[in-house]
Amino acid sequence: MKARLALFALAAAVAGAAQAEIVVGVSLGITGPGASLGVHYRNAYQLMPKTLGGEPVRYIILDDASDPTNAAKNARKLISEDKADVLMGSNGVPSAVQMAQAAAEAKIPMVVLTPANVSGNVLHWSFIVPQTTELMMGAIAGEMKKKGIKTVGYIGYTDTWGDLVYKATESHAAAAGFKIVTNERYARADTSVTGQILKIMAANPDAVVVGGSGTGGALPHVALVERGYKKPIYHNHGTVNAEFIKVGGKNVAGAVAVTGPLVVPEELPDSHPTKKVSLDFTQRYEKAFGAGTRNAFAGYAYDGMLLLDAAVPAALKKAKPGTPEFREALRASLESVKNVVGTHGIYNMDPKTHNGLDERARVVVQVENGAWHYMK
Amino acid sequence: MTFDIVLWLAQDGITNGAIYALLALALLLVFSVTRVIFVPQGEFISYAALSLALLQAGQVPGVVYVLVGGGLIAAALDLAKAFRSRVWSKIPLVLAAYVAFPCAMAALAWWAAPLKLDLVWQVLIVLGLVVPLGPIVWRIAFQPLANASVLVLFIAAIAAHYVLQGLGLVFFGGEGLRSAAFSDARFALGVIQASAQSLLVIGASIAVMIVLWLFFGRSIYGKALRATAINRVGARLVGIRTELAGTLSFFLAAAIGTLSGILIGPITTIYYDTGFLIGLKGFVGAILGGMASFPLAVAGSIFLGLLEAYASFFSSAFKETIVFLVIIPPLIWLSLRSRHVEEEEEE
Numbered sequence: 001m002k003a004r005l006a007l008f009a010l011a012a013a014v015a016g017a018a019q020a021e022i023v024v025g026v027s028l029g030i031t032g033p034g035a036s037l038g039v040h041y042r043n044a045y046q047l048m049p050k051t052l053g054g055e056p057v058r059y060i061i062l063d064d065a066s067d068p069t070n071a072a073k074n075a076r077k078l079i080s081e082d083k084a085d086v087l088m089g090s091n092g093v094p095s096a097v098q099m100a101q102a103a104a105e106a107k108i109p110m111v112v113l114t115p116a117n118v119s120g121n122v123l124h125w126s127f128i129v130p131q132t133t134e135l136m137m138g139a140i141a142g143e144m145k146k147k148g149i150k151t152v153g154y155i156g157y158t159d160t161w162g163d164l165v166y167k168a169t170e171s172h173a174a175a176a177g178f179k180i181v182t183n184e185r186y187a188r189a190d191t192s193v194t195g196q197i198l199k200i201m202a203a204n205p206d207a208v209v210v211g212g213s214g215t216g217g218a219l220p221h222v223a224l225v226e227r228g229y230k231k232p233i234y235h236n237h238g239t240v241n242a243e244f245i246k247v248g249g250k251n252v253a254g255a256v257a258v259t260g261p262l263v264v265p266e267e268l269p270d271s272h273p274t275k276k277v278s279l280d281f282t283q284r285y286e287k288a289f290g291a292g293t294r295n296a297f298a299g300y301a302y303d304g305m306l307l308l309d310a311a312v313p314a315a316l317k318k319a320k321p322g323t324p325e326f327r328e329a330l331r332a333s334l335e336s337v338k339n340v341v342g343t344h345g346i347y348n349m350d351p352k353t354h355n356g357l358d359e360r361a362r363v364v365v366q367v368e369n370g371a372w373h374y375m376k
Numbered sequence: 377m378t379f380d381i382v383l384w385l386a387q388d389g390i391t392n393g394a395i396y397a398l399l400a401l402a403l404l405l406v407f408s409v410t411r412v413i414f415v416p417q418g419e420f421i422s423y424a425a426l427s428l429a430l431l432q433a434g435q436v437p438g439v440v441y442v443l444v445g446g447g448l449i450a451a452a453l454d455l456a457k458a459f460r461s462r463v464w465s466k467i468p469l470v471l472a473a474y475v476a477f478p479c480a481m482a483a484l485a486w487w488a489a490p491l492k493l494d495l496v497w498q499v500l501i502v503l504g505l506v507v508p509l510g511p512i513v514w515r516i517a518f519q520p521l522a523n524a525s526v527l528v529l530f531i532a533a534i535a536a537h538y539v540l541q542g543l544g545l546v547f548f549g550g551e552g553l554r555s556a557a558f559s560d561a562r563f564a565l566g567v568i569q570a571s572a573q574s575l576l577v578i579g580a581s582i583a584v585m586i587v588l589w590l591f592f593g594r595s596i597y598g599k600a601l602r603a604t605a606i607n608r609v610g611a612r613l614v615g616i617r618t619e620l621a622g623t624l625s626f627f628l629a630a631a632i633g634t635l636s637g638i639l640i641g642p643i644t645t646i647y648y649d650t651g652f653l654i655g656l657k658g659f660v661g662a663i664l665g666g667m668a669s670f671p672l673a674v675a676g677s678i679f680l681g682l683l684e685a686y687a688s689f690f691s692s693a694f695k696e697t698i699v700f701l702v703i704i705p706p707l708i709w710l711s712l713r714s715r716h717v718e719e720e721e722e723e
Contacts, residue, residue, distance in 0.1 A: 031542070031545055033649065034550075035545055035549075035550030036549070036550030036551040036552075036647075037550075038550070039549075039550055155692075158692075158693055158695075158696070183693075184692045185692040185693040185695075186688070186692060186695075187696065188552075188645075188647065189647060189649065189650040189653045189654075190644070190688075191392055191395070191640060191643060191644045191650075191654060192388050192391075192392055192643065192644060192685070192688075193688070194384060194385065194388035194685060194688070195385055195388070195685050195686065195687070195688030195689035195690075195692065195695075196688055196689070196692045198381050198384055198385065198689060199689055199692075202378075202381065214551060214552075215551050215552040215553075215645050215647075216552070216645065218554070218645055219644060219645050241551075243551040243552070246553075247551075247552055247553060247554045247645050248554075249554075
């Protein structure tokens with residue numbers, strides 16, 4: 001009995017101490033279809049410092065199994081039970097949107113780790129870390145313009161991601177002077193894309209843009225090469241990782257993609273504004289999780305932390321963590337952060353779009369000798 | 377759409393259809409003998425394809441833990457049963473099948489992985505690692521409730537599917553793998569080229585079908601399985617051990633699933649959860665065949681493969697919609713035709 005009382009006392013003491021810290025509620029798809037990305041996001045949290053803007057911080061990480069319904073449930077749990085001051089997540093766009101809605105209802109700022117499209121009151125509370133798909137595909141459109149490409153075949157996922165990449169590519173079509181001639185769809189788990197590839201081959205475009213992600217991007221690329229397609233094949237930023245090359249083998253040599261600078265920090269010119277931060281993070285990440293594990297996704301989680309780190313001091317001046325006033329102050333402060341150097345780029349939060357990245361946050365890379373390399 | 381596109385798509389459709397046909401046969405076999413709708417069938421595809429890819433990369437596939445762990449649980453269940461009934465005669469066999477063999481296979485995989493043996497040996501090791509999981513899954517998940525209703529067995533099958541898929545994620549990771557092609561050769565076949573890989577898939581499927589046909593037509597075990605499928609009580613009355621029938625049918629289903637995984641591994645990228653969708657299409661193939669006839673299930677699966685190939689050409693965004701839509705008419709027909717047999721529930 002005495003021991004139990006002592007435990008209670010200890011728990012009360014811990015709870016008392018815990019009130020002084022900032023609670024960051026995180027929900028990620030660590031299992032389920034999005035697991036290959038979610039694991040990278042989660043890994044990043046092991047590299048986070050113990051403080052945010054000088055204040056102790058506690059990260060509570062829940063798994064939403066890549067299911068938007070679970071993500072919404074997790075968000076509500078983090079808000080009501082764990083009294084989170086700010087939410088972060090998730091690695092799937094639909095999951096992140098669900099979390100952002102829950103956060104806006106509860107008037108809690110939300111750091112969105114995927115290029116999700118939200119508006120109105122939800123956007124008022126949400127801050128989107130990653131580059132917009134339009135920004136990224138703009139770099140691909142620029143590459144295609146340089147090569148004088150006039151017709152483009154598109155093949156992408158049957159899901160939101162496939163739509164997003166298609167729309168982003170299309171938005172640059174007029175300016176870059178090309179026309180999209182096919183809009184084919186496939187699923188990550190498909191055993192064959194022969195039908196789609198034959199249709200693209202029949203249209204015979206000057207280049208093909210693939211709207212897949214990770215190893216899923218390799219299936220159409222390999223099928224195109226096997227059918228004798230010799231023209232350039234472009235990928236989006238969801239595709240850039242080491243596994244893509246492992247799966248694609250020699251067939252994906254020459255694949256061009258756009259990504260954040262932290263994938264190839266060693267090869268960046270010294271003048272590149274994020275080189276130091278990107279290189280430092282990549283080295284720490286590979287030290288912790290093994291050589292060749294670098295990826296863009298862990299960087300989004302880390303940059304989300306850097307944004308909070310920059311925004312917290314101003315909010316702390318107005319209120320204490322754990323209060324509604326602090327959450328409102330943090331939101332206002334996040335809206336006005338300037339020149340935060342992250343692993344992906346320089347963040348200057350735009351109060352209208354709540355996304356702070358510009359052209360400095362993208363680099364074009366190419367597969368050469370079995371690895372992604374910076375394309376000058 | 378030119379004639380050679382028609383042929384290309386046909387080749388693609390028949391290759392996929394052959395895989396679906398194998399899985400449809402396995403599902404039908406398990407269902408008719410044990411009344412289990414074997415949802416985890418697809419997991420054997422993923423396990424086999426990923427294990428082969430890892431062995432080719434010189435790594436020990438994590439499936440060894442699943443095999444040894446599962447074997448130990450199955451052996452513990454049998455030992456507990458022996459302890460309760462005081463019948464000790466089966467213990468050596470149980471230990472050999474559920475403990476000694478999995479441990480030996482795990483040790484073999486451990487030893488063989490860094491050596492990067494020839495493909496034939498790697499395929500044999502994968503078969504030895506993944507196929508025993510079939511009987512183990514039967515022993516752990518289904519044998520204790522072998523007499524339950526179809527619905528209860530179906531729920532158990534879904535549970536087994538989630539457990540195996542979760543273990544797949546733990547041991548293989550979230551990213552996909554592709555194993556090296558058995559052969560890069562291509563043969564000119566009129567206006568199109570047939571890849572050796574797809575000919576191998578079709579050839580192996582036909583071989584498996586012939587073996588199954590001989591097994592069920594000629595061997596005593598095959599006849600015992602058929603008897604169990606037709607009438608469980610009657611089969612038991614004439615001395616067929618229905619428990620053995622369960623083990624045997626799960627063994628065959630796992631063997632077919634593993635073989636499918638090995639065949640399909642070099643054709644596409646396999647993820648820990650890919651097998652489920654492939655298995656589901658095998659299931660659709662079996663339903664197209666009325667869920668009763670083996671030849672019709674094969675025909676249904678080939679039809680499904682072709683439908684999928686042409687759908688992906690004409691309207692790739694709606695491919696899955698079209699593929700899964702075709703099961704609705706046979707389902708309506710099946711449910712209109714069947715009288716709801718209540719006595720089955722009581723058994």
